[in-house]
Amino acid sequence: MAGIYVHIPFCKQKCHYCNFYSLSLQKLKHPFLNALLQEIDERKSYLQNETIQTIYYGGGTPSLLQAVEIETILRALKQQFDLVENPEITLELNPEDVSKTYLKEIKNIGINRLSIGVQSFFNDDLAYLNRKHSVAQAQQVISDAQECGFEKLTIDLIYGIPTLTDEKWNKNLDLFFQFGLKHLSAYALTVEPRTVLARRIEMKKAAAIDENQSIRHFEQLIQRMEANNFVHYEISNFAQPGHYSKHNSLYWLGANYIGLGPSAHSYNGSSRQWNTSNIDEYLQSTSRAQVIFEKEILTKTQKYDEYVMTSLRTSWGCDLEHIKNVFGNNFADYCLKEAQKHIKNNLLKQEGNRLYLTNQGKLFADGIAADLFCDETI
Ligand code: SF4
Structure with missing residues (x-):
């Protein structure tokens, strides 16, 4: 996909x-x-x-x-x-x-x-x-x-x-x-x-x-x-x-994609890269057969943060089982622990292994996701 x-x-x-x-x-x-x-x-x-x-x-x-x-x-x-x-x-x-x-x-x-x-x-x-x-x-x-x-x-x-x-x-x-x-x-x-x-x-x-x-x-x-x-x-x-x-x-489901043209972003599962936004640079670089781009190799924690950020914004929700399988038990435990106060305040709800924003929580989606982010020391 x-x-x-x-x-x-x-x-x-x-x-x-x-x-x-x-x-x-x-x-x-x-x-x-x-x-x-x-x-x-x-x-x-x-x-x-x-x-x-x-x-x-x-x-x-x-x-x-x-x-x-x-x-x-x-x-x-x-x-x-x-x-x-x-x-x-x-x-x-x-x-x-x-x-x-x-x-x-x-x-x-x-x-x-x-x-x-x-x-x-x-x-x-x-x-x-x-x-x-x-x-x-x-x-x-x-x-x-x-x-x-x-x-x-x-x-x-x-x-x-x-x-x-x-x-x-x-x-x-x-x-x-x-x-x-x-x-x-x-x-x-x-x-x-x-x-x-x-x-x-x-x-x-x-x-x-x-x-x-x-x-x-x-x-x-x-x-x-x-x-x-x-x-x-x-x-x-x-x-x-x-x-x-x-x-x-x-x-939103974390699939790979290629972005073509100036400023377009690409993702291949391990890194994210973005083409130059400058049209002159873009035109010159393609004529030299070398598109100018910047690239970031994503750490496990960055990938976890991105997963939490995007999945929470969707109706598919944030899957704790997926977090456990891909990132490890400690990430899943951390996520669920940090989610508790938002569950208590009716901003998140847990159904089975998934966390979802409530309608009230959708107003604070970015802040709630940021609370579930990990630091590199986990
Ligand atoms: S200026 Fe921005 S918002 Fe307006 S048409 Fe162009 S890309 Fe769309």
Whole structure:
């Protein structure tokens, strides 16, 4: 079980909250595509012939590529990697880029799952975020994608935006259900350092985020999704049975993956590595047949910490038996001991050998996971 992530580092304009690696230098698109094909060739052995189940085009804005360019990348991946018969192939798209013709084209080349960056069904929220698209464009793309027969369709929504009242957030969820979508990714707006949003809030040009509002929205979200039979299968992801993202599940279940393109991360079970984020360096290094990356060999403790962090965020929970088998009894004992106070406070629950966050605990997921982390002396 393994996956491929392809990072397309271009955006038409920078959203104010975004700290992903992206550029507006579309003139670099062709050199980038050549470099990416070179990287695919160079790194074809990274996963040591593991079978690939999923491919994910993320960014940046992959829908800035023409269908024929996406197909060229896909063809190279098929040539160099061993793919299962029907891999899940996801493309992230932004509503402003996409026509019905484009959707038909990408469906024809094999894209079978779309992730649409809607963020909100209100234009004032989109303006706060500096998104380029309008609500009308977002609604049109969802309908067009449905008409084109994309059954695997997810949208992103953001909550906790200062302009997004509780009523508007409810309305966003109403619209999500009205479209009959089967998967939702919902994220709390966070102010990352060195983003335009951070500067605008500092200069009092944008309203600051209210943490209580985010918490209310998260609680509303859980309640509405549960009432509509969605599984909260990862802290930011909800799906009806059979509609989970296979690609993201693969990350959360600790499978191996290769990340291609500038700033993309890879994991092979023993080390994690990440490509240079600098596009010039990336282009030069691929032309010398040597992608520049940094690498970290993970210690047993780091692997345990990562397992606790990711597994707790999922509906599969943190498996003490797995910890015992992979890391040893002392890690499992430590984990269970540290979990006790959170079990007592109803933030964690234990069922058999597994620990799960309660709905209340989901509000403090990172802090609870950090309490279960080990130090190197264990
Ligand atoms: S479209 Fe996505 S990657 Fe590009 S700036 Fe906006 S949030 Fe960031």
